[in-house]
Structure formats: structure tokens, C-alpha cells
Amino acid sequence: EIVMTQSPLSLPVTPGEPASISCRSSQSLLHNNGYNYLDWYLQKPGQSPQLLIYLGSLRASGVPDRFSGSGSGTDFTLEISRVEAEDVGVYYCMQTLQSPTFGPGTKMDIK
Amino acid sequence: QVQLVQSGAEVKKPGASVKVSCKASGYSFNMFGFNWVRQAPGQGLEWMGWITPFNGETDYAQKFQGRVTLTTDTSTNMAYMELRTLRSDDTAVYYCARDRSGKYSSAYWGQGTLVTVSS
Numbered sequence: 331e332i333v334m335t336q337s338p339l340s341l342p343v344t345p346g347e348p349a350s351i352s353c354r355s356s357q358s359l360l361h362n363n364g365y366n367y368l369d370w371y372l373q374k375p376g377q378s379p380q381l382l383i384y385l386g387s388l389r390a391s392g393v394p395d396r397f398s399g400s401g402s403g404t405d406f407t408l409e410i411s412r413v414e415a416e417d418v419g420v421y422y423c424m425q426t427l428q429s430p431t432f433g434p435g436t437k438m439d440i441k
Numbered sequence: 442q443v444q445l446v447q448s449g450a451e452v453k454k455p456g457a458s459v460k461v462s463c464k465a466s467g468y469s470f471n472m473f474g475f476n477w478v479r480q481a482p483g484q485g486l487e488w489m490g491w492i493t494p495f496n497g498e499t500d501y502a503q504k505f506q507g508r509v510t511l512t513t514d515t516s517t518n519m520a521y522m523e524l525r526t527l528r529s530d531d532t533a534v535y536y537c538a539r540d541r542s543g544k545y546s547s548a549y550w551g552q553g554t555l556v557t558v559s560s
Contacts, residue, residue, distance in 0.1 A: 331503075367545075369545075369546050371486075371547075373486075378536055378538075378550035378551065378552060378553055379478075379486065379536070379538075379547075379550055380550065381541065381546060381547060381548050384541060384543070384546040385543075385546075390541070390548060391548070420485075422485065422486055424486070424488075424545075426543070426544070426545035426546055429488070429500070429502055429503065430476075430488040430502075430545045431488065432485055432486045432487065432488065433485075434485055435485045435486075
């Protein structure tokens with residue numbers, strides 16, 4: 331099983347400021363097709379999760395361009411260029427290379 | 442627009458089974474698979490399995506092998522998750538989610554179904 335870790339687990343943010351979340355996998359998520367099999371999801375309070383980023387860096391339909399994903403192999407980052415109040419919630423990374431596993435989640439809230 | 446509407450909350454006794462349904466609409470049902478993900482109270486997300494309506498192929502998390510069965514009904518655009526031999530630690534919100542086109546990435550999610558296992 332591929333184990334996913336995230337840091338920080340708690341992230342207080344100021345609206346208008348940037349934010350970033352790190353995700354690491356216990357094995358490389360880089361497929362021989364050149365894609366990294368890593369998704370990012372946001373679960374807003376009281377809601378179902380929503381897909382933000384897939385294949386490491388591709389933004390899902392309708393996701394604002396202030397969200398970006400980067401990284402390769404075992405180290406990945408989700409960046410928000412300018413946090414908005416509606417971005418609060420728990421962010422999860424998930425590997426999709428093998429039987430999927432999620433990270434523990436990063437809870438982002440407003441300072 | 443794509444919609445996934447799940448069945449209502451369930452209360453079950455330990456040892457019983459539960460079957461959660463997921464009604465899909467707004468797209469060609471056979472073209473995309475379903476992931477099932479659960480979330481225990483106050484906890485993170487846990488992937489349970491995937492099924493494609495195209496040919497019924499399934500892929501289960503090892504943890505749930507033998508205890509979960511995923512099915513689809515192409516005549517009614519429904520997906521189902523049955524979990525057997527329920528334990529108290531199966532208490533969770535269960536989500537169906539339609540894949541994006543790449544099997545495990547879930548682009549659309551149902552509203553979730555709370556299953557409570559209690560004697």
C-alpha cells in the first residue's frame with residue numbers, strides 16, 4: 331500500500347495571502363507515461379469532496395486558476411495564489427497509481 | 442448537468458448488511474465508472490472500490506475484499522454498494538463518485554449516505 335502524508339495538518343490563512351500544502355508518497359507516483367498519479371481534493375465544511383487537481387498538475391473543470399498543483403515522483407505541492415474565504419475546508423491528496431489511498435488531510439481555516 | 446443522488450440514512454445492527462444506492466443523471470451512464478469512498482465521523486477519506494457500468498469490471502480495496510459488492514444497473518442508471526457483516530467501525534458517510542475518465546479520479550460526488558451501525 332502506498333502511504334500518503336501531508337503537511338501541515340493545520341493551516342491558518344489570511345485572505346489575499348498565498349498558501350501551500352505539501353504531500354508526500356511512500357513510492358513514486360510517476361508513471362512511465364510521464365504523468366504523476368496524484369489528485370487533490372477539497373472538502374468544504376458540511377459538503378462532499380470536490381476534485382481540484384488531477385494527474386499532479388491538471389486543474390479540474392471549473393476550478394479557479396488560483397489553485398495549482400506541482401511536483402513529481404514522491405513530493406507534491408498544492409498552491410493557492412491568493413486565498414479566499416470560500417477556500418476553507420480540508421484538503422486531501424490521493425494517489426491513483428495503485429489501489430487509491432488518501433493523505434490524512436490538511437485543515438485550512440481563516441486566521 | 443451531472444447529478445448523483447444517494448439513498449437516505451440507514452441504521453443497522455452489527456452483523457447486518459447495508460445496500461446504498463446512487464442514481465446518476467446528466468451524462469451517458471455507461472461511459473464512466475463509480476468510486477465508493479467512506480468517511481468515518483470526524484475522520485479522513487477511505488477508498489473502498491470502483492466499478493464500471495460498461496462491463497461490470499470491479500476493483501476493490503484489499504481491506505474490503507469479500508465484504509463489499511459493487512454493482513450497477515444500466516436500465517435505471519443506478520450504482521449500488523453493499524457492505525456485509527457490519528461492525529460499529531463501519532459507521533460512516535458513504536459516498537459514490539463518478540470517475541473523471543481515468544478510473545480513480547472522482548470528478549462528481551453524491552451527497553453522501555450516513556450508515557450507523559449500533560446495537
